[in-house]
Amino acid sequence: MQGRHPSAQLVAAESAGYLIDCGEGTQYVLRDLKLGISKIRAICISHLHGDHYYGLFGLLDTMALTGRKAPLYLIAPENLRGILLEIGRSTQTPPSFPVHFIGTSLADTGLNVYTDELISIETFPLDHGVHCTGFLFRAHRPARSMRKEKLFAGFPYAAIRMLKEGKDVYDDGGRLLYRVSEYTIEPAPARTYAYCSDTVYSPSLTGYLKGVNLLYHEATFGSELEAKAHARGHSTAAQAALTAAEAKAERLLIGHFSSRYSDISPLLEEARQVFPETYYAEEGVTFQV
Ligand SMILES: [Zn+2]
Numbered sequence: 061m062q063g064r065h066p067s068a069q070l071v072a073a074e075s076a077g078y079l080i081d082c083g084e085g086t087q088y089v090l091r092d093l094k095l096g097i098s099k100i101r102a103i104c105i106s107h108l109h110g111d112h113y114y115g116l117f118g119l120l121d122t123m124a125l126t127g128r129k130a131p132l133y134l135i136a137p138e139n140l141r142g143i144l145l146e147i148g149r150s151t152q153t154p155p156s157f158p159v160h161f162i163g164t165s166l167a168d169t170g171l172n173v174y175t176d177e178l179i180s181i182e183t184f185p186l187d188h189g190v191h192c193t194g195f196l197f198r199a200h201r202p203a204r205s206m207r208k209e210k211l212f213a214g215f216p217y218a219a220i221r222m223l224k225e226g227k228d229v230y231d232d233g234g235r236l237l238y239r240v241s242e243y244t245i246e247p248a249p250a251r252t253y254a255y256c257s258d259t260v261y262s263p264s265l266t267g268y269l270k271g272v273n274l275l276y277h278e279a280t281f282g283s284e285l286e287a288k289a290h291a292r293g294h295s296t297a298a299q300a301a302l303t304a305a306e307a308k309a310e311r312l313l314i315g316h317f318s319s320r321y322s323d324i325s326p327l328l329e330e331a332r333q334v335f336p337e338t339y340y341a342e343e344g345v346t347f348q349v
């Protein structure tokens with residue numbers, strides 16, 4: 061659509077950033093929105109259609125020019141590895157920072173490809189005619205917190221540590237001293253965000269997306285062009301909404317609209333008829349997971 065950028069989303073967790081897809085111009089949008097490029101720890105590329113990764117080369121170059129030293133994880137189809145090596149050879153400028161390349165697989169189980177102290181990332185296969193994967197971000201569950209009213213002066217620190225890890229504490233004789241359920245508060249469940257890049261509607265997707273808090277799913281066309289959507293490896297807004305409903309997602313974000321739609325409100329309306337909690341992924345707008 062006019063005025064829209066190619067695909068790129070930034071997932072932020074505390075001070076860290078994780079970029080999903082990197083369409084042309086992504087680095088300028090990140091800069092304009094003051095979303096620190098240096099904070100990006102990993103870049104996930106769903107597939108090698110230009111609108112999803114042509115911005116990567118410029119972004120990597122900027123990272124090097126600004127003296128980045130921190131390692132970068134690049135999670136992408138294996139073919140990208142060779143493209144990057146070739147660019148490196150041609151320009152004869154090795155990156156100033158280590159790039160850990162993780163090739164995505166189309167294995168039909170969710171695969172954990174990255175974990176740090178804040179989040180983990182899983183991939184799952186999409187059906188788009190070329191090697192294409194979705195990404196599921198799982199924030200780590202916060203630690204249990206202590207029930208303050210149960211603590212007293214001199215409460216043993218070792219016991220607090222065990223309780224926060226969810227372990228009951230016993231004395232040397234095997235007698236129960238402190239029970240987890242009594243002394244701690246159960247943390248909120250881990251929040252999840254799933255990104256379904258270009259794909260046809262596929263009921264098998266719901267297996268990976270069960271109960272996801274926020275789901276992004278492409279909605280290139282409206283239902284009037286369902287046959288065309290399928291032929292081109294894309295989904296309609298109603299199909300995106302159906303996936304969200306089947307997965308029992310909390311909220312749905314739709315995007316990747318065909319440039320034929322100058323007004324996307326009919327697409328939003330179509331999706332909301334199936335799944336009321338639908339919003340559209342608007343440029344520069346942040347959604348809380
Ligand atoms: Zn594509």
Ligand SMILES: [Zn+2]
Nearest residue numbers: 109111112258
């Ligand atoms: Zn695309």
